[in-house]
Amino acid sequence: MSITEVFGEFRTGKSQLSMTASVICQLPKDQGGAEGKVAYIDTEGTFRPERIKQISERFGVDGDAACENIIYGRALNSEHQMELLNGLCQNFATGEYRLLVVDSIMACFRVDFCGRGELSERQQKLGQMLAKLSHMAEEFNVAVFLTNQVQSDPGASALFASADGRKPVGGHVLAHASATRILLRKGRGEERVAKLQDSPDCPEREATYIISNGLVSFLPVVDALLTG
Template structure:
């Protein structure tokens, strides 16, 4: 029975590349389209070097931030934004159009039927899901399970996509992925190959890793970003009440970046946090 399941899934669990989702409407427009709109190739390269790979992502930046990119003047930024606005419609749409967009949202199973029901079907793409609770309450274990379930095909309540994992506390254990993959009848080696992992050591490093994800997500199909945990490095890098305001500002920028990634690339963002006295952990979902 297990051998049959593995044989069936072997043909199903091949992660699709961009050409395999031709039936879906493109969720984002490549930044390269600016070239055909009259923008200099060199200026487009400067945007990519700054971590901007889609027109959608470009429109999520303020002009102040864009002029901060070396080599881009205010006049160039105005011209770039004007060209991007013609490619991407970020203005008003009808409720019917909004409903159609919501149909692209995927709910990824957590591997637990009871937890899926609690979350309305699983972890949602285009949204942030935060699990918070005491140490050893299962937050990281769920992250490991999601690394596998995200790679399941849609008919098995998966996301049929890759996973990006940012580890701020050194808790990622690839050996724990193996039994979870076997439980779902998947090839552990293939599952591990479809997880891109990075260890962050400072809050600045953590933010820069998020900026670097744009290049990967614009070229490959990702469905999940894990940050475990989101605030650990902020507790270390900022101390005392005197730095509280700066810490909150930097944390807000981090959360804003996570929200933009979720919406720009239609990925689920799962982040953990320690901040609950209960032995059970809770969830917050930011659509």
């Protein structure tokens, strides 16, 4: 019933986390799952059914069945992205769905609205979409998982940007809509670092993870972030 946002630069595992969460959602509740189906909106063309099958093998789930439990939509622009969201309401009304993934939330907006002259309109449209996502999360009792890109901001203070001077795209509109925000960044070698930056019930903390063979050790990362 809330929005979780994961942001970071390329090759930090955002799409891998999205697909891993899509498989975990289908697991029995005693295995950390939600026993539900998944709606997946892809704005960058990074969704891969073959990757879903690989992740499914790791969790002992039938790959074909896992793919069948994921309803997929490829958003071509920001308007199409909203149309896909509106179309999902009928699916969610069945009560079978427990997760909505948008990977990534800002990709289409960055293309459709360029420059400062269109910033106000972009933020207004983004705010409408986030309000829709929040309403769907509460009305249909689903978890909303968003990935987001970052942009360079050398002049930003350390309070609003990560250590390397990058900040999430979307500004305050997206920041206020996300109940939980997690930063993913590159560490030493193949290591990646996940930092819980904002949460209504958890303090800030970090966890290190490694993407091996394209798979992310997702559950250990979440456990470390939420329990310390």
